Each structure stands twice: as C-alpha cells, then as structure tokens.
Amino acid sequence: MTTVTASRTTLNFSAGPAVLPECVLEQAARDMLDLDGTGIGVLEHSHRGPAIDRVFDEAVADCRAVGDIPDDFEILFLQGGASMQFAMVPMNFLPAGRTGDYVDTGSWTAKAIADGSKAGAVHTAWSGKDGGYRTLPSPGEIQWSDGAAYGWYCTNNTIYGTAWAEPPQCEAPLVADMSSDIFSRPIDWASHDLVFAGAQKNIGPAGVTLVIIRRSMLERANTDLPAMLRYDIHAKKGSRYNTPPVFGVYCAGLVFKWIRSLGGLEAIADMNRRKAAILYSAIDESNGFYSGHADPACRSLMNIPFTTPSAELDAAFIAEAAAEGMSTLKGHRSVGGIRASIYNAFPEDGCRRLADFMAAFAASNG
Numbered sequence: 001m002t003t004v005t006a007s008r009t010t011l012n013f014s015a016g017p018a019v020l021p022e023c024v025l026e027q028a029a030r031d032m033l034d035l036d037g038t039g040i041g042v043l044e045h046s047h048r049g050p051a052i053d054r055v056f057d058e059a060v061a062d063c064r065a066v067g068d069i070p071d072d073f074e075i076l077f078l079q080g081g082a083s084m085q086f087a088m089v090p091m092n093f094l095p096a097g098r099t100g101d102y103v104d105t106g107s108w109t110a111k112a113i114a115d116g117s118k119a120g121a122v123h124t125a126w127s128g129k130d131g132g133y134r135t136l137p138s139p140g141e142i143q144w145s146d147g148a149a150y151g152w153y154c155t156n157n158t159i160y161g162t163a164w165a166e167p168p169q170c171e172a173p174l175v176a177d178m179s180s181d182i183f184s185r186p187i188d189w190a191s192h193d194l195v196f197a198g199a200q201k202n203i204g205p206a207g208v209t210l211v212i213i214r215r216s217m218l219e220r221a222n223t224d225l226p227a228m229l230r231y232d233i234h235a236k237k238g239s240r241y242n243t244p245p246v247f248g249v250y251c252a253g254l255v256f257k258w259i260r261s262l263g264g265l266e267a268i269a270d271m272n273r274r275k276a277a278i279l280y281s282a283i284d285e286s287n288g289f290y291s292g293h294a295d296p297a298c299r300s301l302m303n304i305p306f307t308t309p310s311a312e313l314d315a316a317f318i319a320e321a322a323a324e325g326m327s328t329l330k331g332h333r334s335v336g337g338i339r340a341s342i343y344n345a346f347p348e349d350g351c352r353r354l355a356d357f358m359a360a361f362a363a364s365n366g
C-alpha cells in the first residue's frame, strides 16, 4: 500500500509553498554542489548546456509518464505563476466576438475572470459566490454560452476546500486550473485542452508553472503578442526561449520520479482518499464541534478548511496545535478558521496526529 512518511517531526499544513518529498529535498541538497558529477551545482549550470538538457528532457518525459499525458499534448514549464495563465489564456485564445466562459468557484476563478475581462468578453457560466463558495454546480446548472472560445474551471478550490469529482461537460475547449490538485489523482485528458498548475503545492518550489496544452489548441494561439506571452514560442523553444526557472524544473522532475516510484497516480489517489478521510471523519464525528466549510458532496482531498464553535477557539486551536509541532493551520484570511492542506507529500501519519489532536481539543473545549 502506497503511503508517505516523514522523518521531520514538524508537520507542515501550508497551502503553498507546501511540504515536498524528503527524498527530493535530500537529492536537491546533494546536487546543489555537484550535479551528475560535473563538479558544478544545479543552480550554476548554463540552461543551454548538456547537464540541463538532461534535466529538461527527463522532466518532460517523467511528467508525460506520470500524468499519462497523450502525445498530442505539449508540456511547458513557464514563469509568472499560475496567475500569469489568467492573462495568457485569454490573450492567446479569446478573439473579438467570442466569449471566454468561466465557472466561478472561488477567489482564483474570480481573479481569472477579472483578468480575462481585460483581454476580451467574459461570461460567468455559474457562480458559487453568493453561497460562500461552499459548493460546486451540478451539470445542468452551468450556462455555457453558444460558441464560447473556451470554458474555464478550477479543479480544486484551495481556499474553500471544494473539488470537482469529474470535469464539467463543455463543448468549447476546456481549460483547467489544477494548481492545487495536479497529480493527486488521474487526469481525464479527453475532456481537457489546456491544464495548468503553479508548482508550489504538488510539483515543486514556487517559480515554475506547468502548462499542458493540446497541440491543436496551440496551433490556434494568437501570434500577435509579445514573445513571452506566446505559448507557441515557448513550445517551439522547449520552454527555453529565455532563461527558464531551471531549479524549479529540476525539482519538478524529481517529484515526477518520486510519484512514479510510489506507483503512479492511482496509488497516490488511494492514499489521498485515505488521508482526507481521516480528517473528514474527525470533523463528522465531533458532534458538531467542528464544521467543514465545503459541502460534503464536493470535498477536496487536498485542502480541508473547518471551524470550531468560535473565532477564539479557532485561535486557541491553531496556537495549541503549533505548540505540538503542527504548523500553518490558520485558515485563509477570506474564510478564517483553520485549514489543513495535505498535498501528496504530506505524511499519512500526520493526518492521524491532527485527528487525535482534534479529538482531544474538542473533548477539553466542547
């Protein structure tokens, strides 16, 4: 059975940058001084030399293997964070006279809509804002517009703790922000045309953004843009049009190998279901002491926001947990309360430690 353990006693519940596999950090520490016996560290190599050729080639190959990404998708490593995709997608794929359609399920989709509206016409096909972003639409509720240039959704809403079980059905090319759950479970490539993710949750350090784009989509990209905003140029240049975020790509490559060594995405998904179930049980079995933010029908396996009966108890919970080595449990400022982020590299035993703490805290404060 696939599981993740950790030798460090501090548990890092950060929503991102977040916990990374220890073996990856150890390898990176070694390669910092000498990559592949070259006598030069990974941060010091030219991005056009053979050592970094090897790093990029393997990162792309391991990414394709781990994600089971079909050959008609291009894999790109870009900069500007996931937020840069909020601008690049509409600038490349939203022509005059069409709309970019968005399913608004949280702050990150709202930001994408705001940026999209600077590039062209946007249409909100559904919004969960009035309901506090606690839930996701059922299929019949999404009002896509006719002839939309693309449909946009966010697979996992980091702040509100909701996640789509299946991608929405959409006739237009489908764009997915997978920043906070990429490679936590298998991906349905037939339904998607462009997937992107900032690295700093499940892939590696901040500073690199993974973009996986269908080649037929790439061919339709706007060429009347500055070079750094053009997907086609990044693709043609193998993500090395300019000096790329070499270290981020290098770490991502190690993380892809690590996921493969654990048995791939099915095995990772099984583990993530078990890990999240430990914490959701702690909430559901607390006799109402803890309340989860998300509607139980669309709970995330990665981010679990919840509250105690009062803001004072939330603060006490966070402080007492920190004193026991459970770090970064404060909820996002827009939701408050507590949030446990338990990405792929978060140890399973850490979920049990938090659940035990939750039970003890509820017993003494309930």
Ligand SMILES: Cc1ncc(COP(=O)(O)O)c(C=O)c1O
Residues within 6 Å of the ligand: 016, 080, 081, 082, 083, 084, 108, 154, 156, 157, 158, 159, 177, 178, 179, 180, 198, 199
């Ligand atoms: C779902 C989602 N999309 C986008 C972003 C923005 O990412 P970045 O800071 O890399 O721009 C985040 C950051 O947490 C996120 O969780």
